[in-house]
Amino acid sequence: MTILVIAEHDNTVVKVATLNTVAAALKLGGDVHVLVAGHNAQDAADAAARIAGVTKVLLADAPQLAAGLAENVEATVLQVAKDYIHILAPATAAGKNLAPRIAAKLDVAQVSDITAVVSPDTFERPIYAGNAIATVRSADPVKVLTVRTTAFDAVAAEGGAATIEKIGAPADRGLSQFVSREVTKLDRPELTGAPVIVSGGRGLGSAENYARVLEPLADRLGAALGASRAAVDAGYVPNDYQVGQTGKIVAPQLYVAVGISGAIQHLAGMKDSKVIVAINKDEEAPIFSVADYGLVADLFNAVPDLVNALG
Incomplete structure (x- = not known):
């Protein structure tokens, strides 16, 4: 069984949410691969390869992936999706934008915001604003999951030695366009x-x-x-x-x-x-x-x- 984690990164650094998502993936019991989709993202791929528990990193590097537009990243995931039983993304703004698109194109039901892995096809997730926990079993051939990062302790960012495999990126879908980004820089922690x-x-x-x-x-x-x-x-x-x-x-x-x-x-x-x-x-x-x-x-x-x- 092989699991794909979609990395959240800035083309240089892999964000902590990815480490929490890898922790969830490891509980599924298979080999964990990480997809880094970006542009000039070799540093991010190298960082992903050092994550404890990761066995392979897939690097898709192309200008249309620079801004992380969900439509283009989704197309990149779909070209390798046939090789995976589970596809995971952190339940962040980026992950919530991307994962439903992948699930829809694969014609499977997404399981959102999981907080525990019961078995490879059964998961726990909060409902009613966290006042109840639902146990969800998926019979779909591919499980598309978003992971509540606060529910899983992050794996170590160092210690792994995964191989890096470069893959192609589909052409720009042309469905959205990156215009600008306003970044708030603080001296405080994220x-x-x-x-x-x-x-x-x-x-x-x-x-x-x-x-x-x-x-x-x-x-x-x-x-x-x-x-x-x-x-x-x-x-x-x-x-x-x-x-x-x-x-x-x-x-x-x-x-x-x-x-x-x-x-x-x-x-x-x-x-x-x-x-x-x-x-x-x-x-x-x-x-x-x-x-x-x-x-x-x-x-x-x-x-x-x-x-x-x-x-």
Whole structure:
């Protein structure tokens, strides 16, 4: 049995989500191959070859793959799909865009957001915003899966010695065009991979308060900054800060929720965090139902006091 993992990368570095997806693939019990589809992506292929547990890397290198447009990557996957029983992608924005296209072209049902591998044809996935777990068995000849990365510990990025095989890339499908990309560069860790996250909600009241109150705490903890959907909708922070069912799914070692009531949509994105600390003046706030430590207090007093206590 051979499994294909579609790598998420920037043509130079393989992203951590790929390591989590390889971990899920290894639980299926077969040889794991990784597809790197990009342009001038030899560095990414070399990095993929060093991932523990990977036996082969397929490198498709062509200008039409440079931006990772889903239509062109999908065509590349389809030309090798016949060799695989399982095709996996991380359940990130890129993976969620790509995997359904592959499943549709293969005429199979995708199994989305898996959190556990029961057997090669049976998987667990959350439903009802994570309040229930469904066990899904697929009878399709090819299983197309997206992997909730927070459910699988990342394999080691070093230690493997996979071979690299270059494959051709189909011509540009011409169905979409890359126009531009605006990249936000932060000195903080990336939200989905950070060991500590400080998140703010509507209780902060404004974008100015969000920055004034939360940034010093995040600086002391070396944390990434996140937010509830209410804070994003109110314009306190950009969309890429959003944690929740329609935002980013995270599971850090420490999650500090400040002024977040704990709507079910938000809880679905962070309740697997190892330790959850909640600060809210409403003692009935749902966030306290999942918090390991809760402080009922005015955040405008409690957070500065906490920063001072941290030295």
